Amino acid sequence: MLQAVTRLLISIGVLAVASTLAGAQSAADDLDAQRKADLVTAYKILVNEGILDSFGHISVRSSRNPDIFFMPRAMPPALVTQADILELRVSDSQPVDPKGRRVNGERYIHGEIYKARSDVMSVIHSHSQAVIPLSLTAIKMKPVIAQAGFLPSETPTFEIRDVRKDGDRGMQVTNSARGAALARTLSSHPVALMRGHGEVVVGASVKQAVVYAAYVDINARMQMQALSLSRDIVSLNEPELFTPAEFDINRPWEHLKQKTLDDASRAKVDRTQFGLDQTQAKQ
């Protein structure tokens, strides 16, 4: 078991080293290798933070070709490795080559946001329980903590009923029309809540999207707890909002990564012993 833990820890470590060494290869390929490595680390962090559970996904746009994004096949977030990452087209959210693997039903969230927002390099979709209660009410999420200065004064909430046609069913974003509607709600913001469902968080990098997602959770909890005390709470005003350049995301990224390593040392076992990989492949 210790060997299995060690192996898992080393795999994360190797990714870090891989990123560092990436400068030795050609620039664009390098960047894509680093982006995929960051993507796998992001899965580990977001599972560890309870932001991803059975469902939810992260993607990153290719640096080599902005019409391509990378996203894992349909699988439990906790188990994602580099080998699970597929290439998808921004134009229609379809895989370049599915390699016989099941693609994610809600990949249109990612494709349509990349299409609408050339500034976005990474998209997270999660069922975070921190934001769902707010999404069920008419109350809008507002930035209330110092580290949430990247949020607009009101974060929009996506209502899928506004886009669903007569006879349409379900809350999943399973086609381009729904994805495009979500992208319109997101507009130029970094976050949109999704009523009864979760959220999308976007960033100029995987790291930025992950750090934003972590602070969205804290901000939502603080706002909800404050609202249970008083209807009259203070949110950030204009001089308290910040631009990406004013917020160093490296510190929280490192912090989140280390919390994940700590957790891994405590918890992870060699899943291959239990035939789980085979089970997943069938899903």
Place this chain on the structure above:
Amino acid sequence: MLQAVTRLLISIGVLAVASTLAGAQSAADDLDAQRKADLVTAYKILVNEGILDSFGHISVRSSRNPDIFFMPRAMPPALVTQADILELRVSDSQPVDPKGRRVNGERYIHGEIYKARSDVMSVIHSHSQAVIPLSLTAIKMKPVIAQAGFLPSETPTFEIRDVRKDGDRGMQVTNSARGAALARTLSSHPVALMRGHGEVVVGASVKQAVVYAAYVDINARMQMQALSLSRDIVSLNEPELFTPAEFDINRPWEHLKQKTLDDASRAKVDRTQFGLDQTQAKQ
């Protein structure tokens, strides 16, 4: 200690392998072997999720004989193994052969639901703390999260005072009359809350009942938190509810199983070292 952990992990792994290999035996016996294996896994998952604690139980109907269901003897849920499983009759909730073991006082919950609902293959009774607060109020649980589309628009709450006759005491479902009354409250639904007590969750399989129980917990928490923000919250409408065929339970089942394996690797010890098995046998 590591050996003990390994042993426990292997025992879960072996169950998985056993299920996979079941196709080599005669069909009905196979199915029953698989159902018992799933039952033991379900105990591990529901303890790990905090849905079962000192009390609570899961059963599964026999595939060989629909008038029989399988349920462990009266014991702490965390310790259930295949050897603890007894056969009980649907007709009167009595054990076919108690083998000298204490049967569970609330087995009538299971028997009476199987009697009333031929579609039900598995029954969970738990004291889940996520649903009890709602059960103490006149507020009904409603589906508010996308994954709770299996719930009716209002989940019924069982009030045992409605069935208790003059002079009767207690809140436990310890006879057929109380069990039948609970089954009537459950009606054709997958879940009924029990005032001040907990819930029953039923499914067409152990896996389905377990996954439903996990999402009932999340749904109840999200509804409660939203209600603390506003009395006016959005619940799922008809096009947002789904049929079992529309919700793939395998992904959350695998997710829950792996969380349990992770936890086991961290926590479980060889209890036989401490004479605990003897203590339990006396209960």
Place this chain on the structure above:
Amino acid sequence: MLQAVTRLLISIGVLAVASTLAGAQSAADDLDAQRKADLVTAYKILVNEGILDSFGHISVRSSRNPDIFFMPRAMPPALVTQADILELRVSDSQPVDPKGRRVNGERYIHGEIYKARSDVMSVIHSHSQAVIPLSLTAIKMKPVIAQAGFLPSETPTFEIRDVRKDGDRGMQVTNSARGAALARTLSSHPVALMRGHGEVVVGASVKQAVVYAAYVDINARMQMQALSLSRDIVSLNEPELFTPAEFDINRPWEHLKQKTLDDASRAKVDRTQFGLDQTQAKQ
């Protein structure tokens, strides 16, 4: 480190074995040995449940001499062993022989309750964070969950201001007058909350007091969460309350003990490596 864990686990196991073997000795001494063993186990459980933290204490009355009770010296609850247990007199809450060790400043809680209540064999005083919020309001704790049927329809809350004379200071129960006043508030009940401070829980045995304390915590949380949903909540009525004989405490006691063993296997280290025992001795 693993050796340290093993040693700790064995020490708990040995206590269990010691209890079992106690029948071989003279009856009263046996009972006292078993009561002390249960006392140490109770400390481990209540720390593990978050009911005891830096402060709080448990005592047990002697079976040999009802005018004597056993209680550890002043020390962090997590570290209590049999060697730390002192004998105190019920009459004045003073140690028979302090053996140079610091006695607990709030031992009068225990002495005065044993004096007033011949039925009480064990007393717990804790700063449980589950009950403090209720204690700060005019709302009384009521039994709302099926397992809290041992509670009266309203649990009294002790207000130390009612007993403090002009010029007296502080909230601690540091003399017999304060202890006697608390015992009067407790009256014939199993629990009294203490405003802004915590609670006392008493039982006919260490096991009963511990199981009651665990369910008081759950009951308080469920009542508080339900009250945040509605002012109109259902509490247990007379036919739903139970006598001690109607509630088997062995199952929850075993459950709590095993949770503690699990936690120990995960967490405990050999504290003697760090000179902590010496630090404590100085306190």
Place this chain on the structure above:
Amino acid sequence: MLQAVTRLLISIGVLAVASTLAGAQSAADDLDAQRKADLVTAYKILVNEGILDSFGHISVRSSRNPDIFFMPRAMPPALVTQADILELRVSDSQPVDPKGRRVNGERYIHGEIYKARSDVMSVIHSHSQAVIPLSLTAIKMKPVIAQAGFLPSETPTFEIRDVRKDGDRGMQVTNSARGAALARTLSSHPVALMRGHGEVVVGASVKQAVVYAAYVDINARMQMQALSLSRDIVSLNEPELFTPAEFDINRPWEHLKQKTLDDASRAKVDRTQFGLDQTQAKQ
């Protein structure tokens, strides 16, 4: 991995031993060595309690020279060691010799409080999520639990908008003027909340500041939960407040330290394996 854990545990143990042995050296240097050792332990405790996360810092004043204080370079709190501690001047919050390391942007919190308060020997600034909700409302934190008798009847909340001039931006305390304004809000109290940001907690020693910070968290949670039950809650009155001499902080300090050791035994890995130290150095 076990070796890494052991190494970490020993490093904490060694600090304790170092403190004990300090009496063998010259008095003032000794005291400073002990203060630095306590500072590192304080970081471990406050990270473990969730009071520090990605951000937040603790400092201690030099016993040798009251115009100097010790504070780690800008880095993740979880990783602070004695080697990271820099000397800063009280007069202008600048490092005596930065040794090429990045100093913390909010060091002015510390410098200005030491300048205004000769009684203060240690300053904690944290983003504690326990106090932020209260800070967003007009409700003042009041002492409601017995162990929070060190608090004033109302803890002040710092509003940075009151000090920010036209055109100034941000919520960080990144210059002497902002630090001085915070010190004025703190006044002679041990704690000031900071709206949407966190808190400062000061003490006559590192130990006192840490214990106070831990009880501020509990007090804030208890007050918030009680306020969700009733607007009319009881807070401590004058005879219930205490002076530092009346509250033995050693017990909770030892308790907090041991919880941290427990956690370390469970969680920590050898971070140097993953090149994280290099990553940090770049921040």
